Amino acid sequence: MTQTRLDAVRLDGAGPIYDQIRRAVRDLILAGTWPPGTSVPPEHALMEQLGASRMTVHRALVQLAREGLITRRRRSGTIVASPPASHAMLDILSIPEEVERLGQRYDYEVLSREDGRPSAELALRFGLKRGEKVAHLVTLHRADGKAHVLEERVIHLATVPAAAAEDFSKTPPGDWLLGNSLWSQAEHAISAVPAEPDDAQLLDIGAGEPCLLIERRTWNQGSPVTAVRLLYPGSRHRFVGRFGPYGQV
Structure with a gap:
């Protein structure tokens, strides 16, 4: 799986932090910057990079999973999902x-x-x-x-x-x-x-x-x-x- 760069996740300063994180990751996926199979940075890495709490990062990733954009797996981590x-x-x-x-x-x-x-x-x-x-x-x-x-x-x-x-x-x-x-x-x-x-x-x-x-x-x-x-x-x-x-x- 392709490894991602943390500095690609950039917040736009509009609205709640969890939604900024969700939009930042979503836009990278929809733009093709992170194609299907790309490894999404783990929660702890996003916390440190963005200065956000674990709960905030977790909420953003859960929402992205519900939208079908990422797949979360306990052992292999989180990856960008293949589009249906x-x-x-x-x-x-x-x-x-x-x-x-x-x-x-x-x-x-x-x-x-x-x-x-x-x-x-x-x-x-x-x-x-x-x-x-x-x-x-x-x-x-x-x-x-x-x-x-x-x-x-x-x-x-x-x-x-x-x-x-x-x-x-x-x-x-x-x-x-x-x-x-x-x-x-x-x-x-x-x-x-x-x-x-x-x-x-x-x-x-x-x-x-x-x-x-x-x-x-x-x-x-x-x-x-x-x-x-x-x-x-x-x-x-x-x-x-x-x-x-x-x-x-």
């Missing part, structure tokens, strides 16, 4: 492009695949008819080697029969569908959910930690194409939509 990834809320996302826009290296792994009629549990989860034939895939997408999003998807083989012969070893299922199928209608929902133990293990987070769940279904002229559940670790992502009076802009 931003996503266009209603786009049909290409996950490889999403990761590449973050300047990170993308890779993925198909964890499981089953073709055929869905089980009762799978039919309930995706709103399927028991007689439908689907390809059911679970895929883990990574950014710089770390879990980025866990994908569970069903592809309706009656609508997209070519999927039966595709092993998705070179192209992840979502991107393959964008290039090999058509859709005319989509349904999109976002929920906040706690991570189930098995999912948490794959995402390298604690069981019960908050996640963002995107559920999407697409149809082509009334025929179902695919349904997908994308589970993102909540602390690493935020979703953004920009709208005008006549819809998304």
Whole structure:
């Protein structure tokens, strides 16, 4: 981690000392002077440099942590946090492009695949008819080697029969569908959910930690194409939509 210089923290003399400290550190982070991973000076060093009490410095750092700008760890100290990834809320996302826009290296792994009629549990989860034939895939997408999003998807083989012969070893299922199928209608929902133990293990987070769940279904002229559940670790992502009076802009 990059070491910081104490003299970079300069107070502006306006308002309470704790808020001056908070603003000084915040401005260094937002300006890019202290990039993600930078080591923030410890409380005792800031106290000596700024002539502030430990309680005052502690209050400033706690507020910065609440704002998501720093991460405080007992053993390794305080570092500048990585900004959460931003996503266009209603786009049909290409996950490889999403990761590449973050300047990170993308890779993925198909964890499981089953073709055929869905089980009762799978039919309930995706709103399927028991007689439908689907390809059911679970895929883990990574950014710089770390879990980025866990994908569970069903592809309706009656609508997209070519999927039966595709092993998705070179192209992840979502991107393959964008290039090999058509859709005319989509349904999109976002929920906040706690991570189930098995999912948490794959995402390298604690069981019960908050996640963002995107559920999407697409149809082509009334025929179902695919349904997908994308589970993102909540602390690493935020979703953004920009709208005008006549819809998304």
